[in-house]
Amino acid sequence: MSMDKLIEVSNRYGSDADYVLAGGGNTSWKTDEFMYVKGSGTELATIDSDGFVKVDLKKLDKIWSKTYSGDTETREEEVLADLMASRFPEENEKRPSVETLLHGMLPYTYVVHTHPALINGITCSNKAAELVRELFGNRALWVSITNPGYILAKVVKDRIDEHLKSGGEFPVMIFLQNHGVFVSANTINEIDSIYAHMFKVINDKVTIQPDRERQGVDPSEEEKAVRIIRDVLGKDMAVLGFRNKDIMTYSRSAEAFTPLSLSFTPDHIVYYGFKPVYSRSLESLGEDLKSYRESHEETPRLAVVKNIGAFAINTSENKAAKSALLFEDNVKIAVYTQSFGGYSFMPQDKIDFIRNWEVEKYRASKS
Numbered sequence: 335m336s337m338d339k340l341i342e343v344s345n346r347y348g349s350d351a352d353y354v355l356a357g358g359g360n361t362s363w364k365t366d367e368f369m370y371v372k373g374s375g376t377e378l379a380t381i382d383s384d385g386f387v388k389v390d391l392k393k394l395d396k397i398w399s400k401t402y403s404g405d406t407e408t409r410e411e412e413v414l415a416d417l418m419a420s421r422f423p424e425e426n427e428k429r430p431s432v433e434t435l436l437h438g439m440l441p442y443t444y445v446v447h448t449h450p451a452l453i454n455g456i457t458c459s460n461k462a463a464e465l466v467r468e469l470f471g472n473r474a475l476w477v478s479i480t481n482p483g484y485i486l487a488k489v490v491k492d493r494i495d496e497h498l499k500s501g502g503e504f505p506v507m508i509f510l511q512n513h514g515v516f517v518s519a520n521t522i523n524e525i526d527s528i529y530a531h532m533f534k535v536i537n538d539k540v541t542i543q544p545d546r547e548r549q550g551v552d553p554s555e556e557e558k559a560v561r562i563i564r565d566v567l568g569k570d571m572a573v574l575g576f577r578n579k580d581i582m583t584y585s586r587s588a589e590a591f592t593p594l595s596l597s598f599t600p601d602h603i604v605y606y607g608f609k610p611v612y613s614r615s616l617e618s619l620g621e622d623l624k625s626y627r628e629s630h631e632e633t634p635r636l637a638v639v640k641n642i643g644a645f646a647i648n649t650s651e652n653k654a655a656k657s658a659l660l661f662e663d664n665v666k667i668a669v670y671t672q673s674f675g676g677y678s679f680m681p682q683d684k685i686d687f688i689r690n691w692e693v694e695k696y697r698a699s700k701s
């Protein structure tokens with residue numbers, strides 16, 4: 335049964351931290367008439383058949399022949415309504431992934447979309463476009479950064495059309511700038527071999543590997559930091575101290591910290607905010623947290639203190655653990671980009687879009 339295969343491949347990639355963290359990534363399986371796609375608010379690691387939403391591909395396809403409002407917000411609402419209307423009637427409690435349109439347009443049985451740090455080492459690098467062409471040729475497509483939702487799907491669709499017109503075959507790898515990769519194929523074996531190939535080819539180009547070992551922060555310094563954080567942000571805050579070699583290297587000075595000072599992908603914004611706090615010492619941490627909160631009108635969720643380590647701050651231990659995971663992922667990406675011409679953050683307007691959009695849709699979809 336293909337649903338069993340979809341669940342198997344989703345759980346397998348979803349529980350491998352090299353591919354997917356927390357609620358990131360999504361998968362689908364389609365026939366000529368329908369598609370099962372991951373629902374919003376589910377996680378690939380644990381998803382079962384209930385987590386997928388069955389959509390009617392003919393109804394979904396009609397979205398492409400419609401004209402929507404020129405106003406971004408109205409347009410996204412209109413598209414969402416059509417997306418919801420493309421569900422089969424028995425699915426009316428569920429909401430399909432925001433990336434459903436993208437899954438729908440790929441003419442392959444299975445699609446496995448992930449956000450691997452290794453691959454984002456390329457998609458968040460300065461040389462991304464040329465590297466994708468050089469390493470993967472015609473089987474891959476590079477797509478520059480676009481706001482998520484309908485507009486991303488539309489841009490990918492146009493890029494695929496161009497690619498086909500210029501004689502390319504239908505791309506099985508679609509690299510999205512500052513985001514991740516879509517892999518599609520007619521069998522799970524092919525999906526696995528495309529991923530294995532990508533990982534090998536990219537890994538062979540990596541000259542500096544990130545540190546993968548998490549260490550704790552010195553207990554007495556952690557205690558001090560926790561007290562300061564709770565004084566400023568609230569006594570119920572869950573705080574998780576952690577570090578590794580790379581975090582310590584980047585923490586040495588404000589200048590050394592620059593590659594971690596803004597967002598690489600939407601996942602990072604969703605799980606710990608668009609910008610971590612950097613403090614020169616525990617003495618200045620309290621003031622730094624306050625000024626972050628005042629200037630950005632949000633609670634900081636990640637702070638790095640020079641030569642001490644990182645602190646994930648959140649409303650529950652579970653959420654703090656996810657913030658920590660995503661920050662480590664961010665650090666890995668920064669290290670990988672050193673092999674690919676240096677890092678490239680999301681542009682500020684794209685960051686702002688996610689920060690605003692997230693409140694209503696994105697965060698809800700990934701809670």
Ligand SMILES: [Zn+2]
Nearest residue numbers: 359447513514
């Ligand atoms: Zn994604």
